[in-house]
Amino acid sequence: MKYCAEQRLAKKSLNINPIQRGGILTPEAKVALHEFEDGYSVCDYCEGRLDKINKPPIHEFLEEFSKFINVDIVRPTHGAREGKFIVIHSLCEEGDKIVVDGNAHYTTYVAAERNKTDTIVVPHSGYPNYEIKVEKWKETLDNVLDKYDNVKLAILTHVDGNYGNLTDAKKIGKICRRKGIPLLLNCAYTMGRMPINAKKLKADFVVGSGHKSMAASGPIGILGLSEEWEDEILRKSKKYPNKEIELLGCTSRGAPIVTLMASFPHVKERVKNWDQEVKKTRYFVKEMEKIEGIKQLGIKPKMHDLVNFETPIFEKISKKHPKKGYFLYHELKKRNITGVKPGYTKTLKCSVYRMDKEQIDYIINSFREIVDAGIGI
Numbered sequence: 001m002k003y004c005a006e007q008r009l010a011k012k013s014l015n016i017n018p019i020q021r022g023g024i025l026t027p028e029a030k031v032a033l034h035e036f037e038d039g040y041s042v043c044d045y046c047e048g049r050l051d052k053i054n055k056p057p058i059h060e061f062l063e064e065f066s067k068f069i070n071v072d073i074v075r076p077t078h079g080a081r082e083g084k085f086i087v088i089h090s091l092c093e094e095g096d097k098i099v100v101d102g103n104a105h106y107t108t109y110v111a112a113e114r115n116k117t118d119t120i121v122v123p124h125s126g127y128p129n130y131e132i133k134v135e136k137w138k139e140t141l142d143n144v145l146d147k148y149d150n151v152k153l154a155i156l157t158h159v160d161g162n163y164g165n166l167t168d169a170k171k172i173g174k175i176c177r178r179k180g181i182p183l184l185l186n187c188a189y190t191m192g193r194m195p196i197n198a199k200k201l202k203a204d205f206v207v208g209s210g211h212k213s214m215a216a217s218g219p220i221g222i223l224g225l226s227e228e229w230e231d232e233i234l235r236k237s238k239k240y241p242n243k244e245i246e247l248l249g250c251t252s253r254g255a256p257i258v259t260l261m262a263s264f265p266h267v268k269e270r271v272k273n274w275d276q277e278v279k280k281t282r283y284f285v286k287e288m289e290k291i292e293g294i295k296q297l298g299i300k301p302k303m304h305d306l307v308n309f310e311t312p313i314f315e316k317i318s319k320k321h322p323k324k325g326y327f328l329y330h331e332l333k334k335r336n337i338t339g340v341k342p343g344y345t346k347t348l349k350c351s352v353y354r355m356d357k358e359q360i361d362y363i364i365n366s367f368r369e370i371v372d373a374g375i376g377i
């Protein structure tokens with residue numbers, strides 16, 4: 001069986017897929033990955049539960065991590081989606097209502113559905129900004145609270161995976177708190193990229209994704225919570241009083257958590273450079289928009305590295321090109337740029353997170369060249 005290893009190990013490409021840019025391993029994590037490659041590799045010195053293990057120093061890491069995002073308690077999960085599922089499962093009964101934003105990731109809906117709960121959506125502002133407005137959130141929440149007495153939770157996407165829009169979590173957090181509705185902030189695209197302060201944002205729960213934004217191989221996530229929710233979320237098994245039911249005792253039992261730990265010193269440092277990343281993204285957008293037929297979607301100016309461009313020019317070229325819609329993928333591949341969806345030309349989701357100026361200029365020039373050549377067909 002082939003595992004595409006050849007492709008992955010081949011000359012490293014410039015990957016512009018936003019979902020992958022934040023999960024690139026540090027050299028330290030690569031070493032850790034091999035050191036802990038065997039199953040249950042973190043369990044040599046089991047202390048009865050994953051978060052209590054001192055060798056490797058998981059316990060100390062989690063304490064440090066809780067300071068990093070300013071929450072009282074942190075637990076590792078297998079991903080952001082598992083964190084959302086755990087919170088919904090703990091707080092909600094069948095048929096309960098959850099208020100979510102119109103840019104919520106599919107995993108929010110799936111986690112709600114698996115818990116047999118209903119989602120009520122705060123609509124975004126539509127094309128071209130797709131903004132989640134604070135007033136709309138308040139209006140929707142008020143209406144929902146008037147209508148139902150079983151609204152148990154709100155889930156806000158801090159930065160969404162389609163447009164890279166940063167929501168005003170603090171204002172929305174305040175509204176939820178005033179109304180007595182706990183807020184879960186989905187930080188899959190922010191925790192590990194930009195600074196997160198859960199208390200300041202008035203979030204009762206935060207979830208993060210190691211493989212998306214914390215230089216970890218994954219699957220690995222973080223669930224942070226304030227202590228008032230400890231008894232509910234981290235309730236213990238009757239038969240095994242040391243084991244937390246929602247975490248099924250222990251979650252990540254090997255390499256994924258160790259890669260997260262190994263990259264943590266780097267991640268702590270890199271969030272301090274977030275302003276630089278935003279600046280680079282704005283430069284990238286400005287230059288890309290100079291190409292006719294490329295226009296940024298989502299809120300302007302950018303506050304996050306995930307960019308979605310609408311690209312009618314690529315659509316136009318695809319109609320005449322012998323490779324049809326696949327031309328863009330192939331042209332980029334020739335230039336050693338990867339991470340675009342093969343066959344798709346309507347819009348372009350990309351990120352230059354943690355790239356240097358030379359790499360960013362190379363990407364911009366590549367798109368310019370591809371358009372110029374395409375127009376001539």
Ligand SMILES: Cc1ncc(COP(=O)(O)O)c(C=O)c1O
Binds near residue numbers: 019082159160161208
């Ligand atoms: C906004 C958002 N939330 C959650 C997820 C899922 O994260 P995970 O794989 O850690 O469950 C994604 C993945 O693309 C996402 O974009």
